[in-house]
Amino acid sequence: EKGGFEHFMLKEIYEQPRSVRDCMRGRIYPIEGMVRLGGIKDYAEKLKNAERIVIIACGTSWHAGLVGEYLIEEFARVSVEVEYASEFRYRNPIISEKDIVIAISQSGETADTIAAIELAKERGATIFGICNVVGSSIPRLTHAGVYTHAGPEIGVASTKAFTGQVTVLTLMALYIAQLKGTINNAKLVNLLTELDEIPALIERCFKEDKKIALIAEKFKDSPNCLFLGRGSGFPVALEGALKLKEISYIHAEGYPAAEMKHGPIALIDADMPVVFIATKNSSYEKVISNIQEVKARKGKVIAIVTEGDKIVKDMVDYVIEIPESNEAFLPLLATIPLQLLSYHIAVLRGCNVDQPRNLAKSVTVE
Ligand code: F6R
Numbered sequence: 001e002k003g004g005f006e007h008f009m010l011k012e013i014y015e016q017p018r019s020v021r022d023c024m025r026g027r028i029y030p031i032e033g034m035v036r037l038g039g040i041k042d043y044a045e046k047l048k049n050a051e052r053i054v055i056i057a058c059g060t061s062w063h064a065g066l067v068g069e070y071l072i073e074e075f076a077r078v079s080v081e082v083e084y085a086s087e088f089r090y091r092n093p094i095i096s097e098k099d100i101v102i103a104i105s106q107s108g109e110t111a112d113t114i115a116a117i118e119l120a121k122e123r124g125a126t127i128f129g130i131c132n133v134v135g136s137s138i139p140r141l142t143h144a145g146v147y148t149h150a151g152p153e154i155g156v157a158s159t160k161a162f163t164g165q166v167t168v169l170t171l172m173a174l175y176i177a178q179l180k181g182t183i184n185n186a187k188l189v190n191l192l193t194e195l196d197e198i199p200a201l202i203e204r205c206f207k208e209d210k211k212i213a214l215i216a217e218k219f220k221d222s223p224n225c226l227f228l229g230r231g232s233g234f235p236v237a238l239e240g241a242l243k244l245k246e247i248s249y250i251h252a253e254g255y256p257a258a259e260m261k262h263g264p265i266a267l268i269d270a271d272m273p274v275v276f277i278a279t280k281n282s283s284y285e286k287v288i289s290n291i292q293e294v295k296a297r298k299g300k301v302i303a304i305v306t307e308g309d310k311i312v313k314d315m316v317d318y319v320i321e322i323p324e325s326n327e328a329f330l331p332l333l334a335t336i337p338l339q340l341l342s343y344h345i346a347v348l349r350g351c352n353v354d355q356p357r358n359l360a361k362s363v364t365v366e
Helices: 008-014 016-024 038-049 059-076 111-122 137-141 160-180 185-219 233-248 257-262 284-296 311-315 327-348
Strands: 052-057 079-084 100-105 126-131 144-147 224-229 251-256 273-277 300-306 318-322
Touching (some): 008 327, 016 160, 016 185, 052 059, 052 111, 059 160, 059 233, 059 327, 100 160, 126 160, 137 144, 144 160, 160 327, 185 318, 185 327, 224 233, 224 257, 233 273, 257 284, 273 284, 273 327, 284 300, 284 311, 300 311, 300 327, 318 327
Parallel strands (some): 052 079, 052 100, 224 251, 224 273, 300 318
8 A cells, every 4th residue: 555665754755746736637738828727717807806715724734835936926916925824813804805815725525624614705805725645624615626646645644635736826926927927938939848747757856866865864864953944935845844844843944045044044054954956047146045054053954956957066065966947846756855854854864754653644623
């Protein structure tokens, strides 16, 4: 049942080229430059005119929501807010019939997310779901939705469901952009052609697995770890930190790299491992100066870099390469090595990676 893998988590990490492909199947048409989302097409007019989109979710799904915020704002030019469902529901949130709410949940059963949906629904918002478990509670409560089609996720720490959620949010961002005309057809053709390549590029990320296992050896006894990224690399950093906490019980924090100077830099010394998302994109130069700040304080740096990068390699202790792609799709690639890093560290520490202590696959309590 684990398909020859030692743990479900590892199997699910390795399933991602396929699960992301399944998620895009029948939804993207690269030659025509078209996205089709049958699940929400009846709400096209509403989406086109939306002035605001509110995303609600918990945990890893909330991290996917933050990636969605970057993508929707970038491509569809609509303002997006991302809220923890567990906070949203206990406030008196400003929500009306004009709003679109997107609820993200792997299990479709998270109590806080359900309660937040019910509240938004009472106030007249249109609610879309992004869920993995077909026929679960959330898809039944929402007006419409898009399934991630990642297949059953058994490992308690979410992996392929996250990349599925990010894929759906990418498709939604491009779909809204197509409806609104905020990106032209030629650009859509290019983006969808590149998106179509992502499953193959995820596969290529696995080339680094052995090296990642060796890096894990070096850091397995660290009590702490920082994860830093900018732009959509920031939610990737948050997700990297959450994975490490959940399955290895190492204290880890994700931060926007630029915020480091406002506090966390005080933590840096020769014993502090810092994982940077340092791929070649619009924030590359800025991230490099953040790396220099950490190295000047003798921090140990592991950098996720674009294949062939020499500049960062010369500055840091370890590099993990990912293939080059459009910046918009960075989270789908940069997440993979972080999943593997936390997996190997947890295994080396003798942790129960598929069923970490104190955690359950779906959190049906408030
Ligand atoms: C992280 C994890 C949790 C869930 C969170 C939301 O690996 O598994 O943080 O992401 O409990 O669960 P869903 O997505 O089922 O609503």
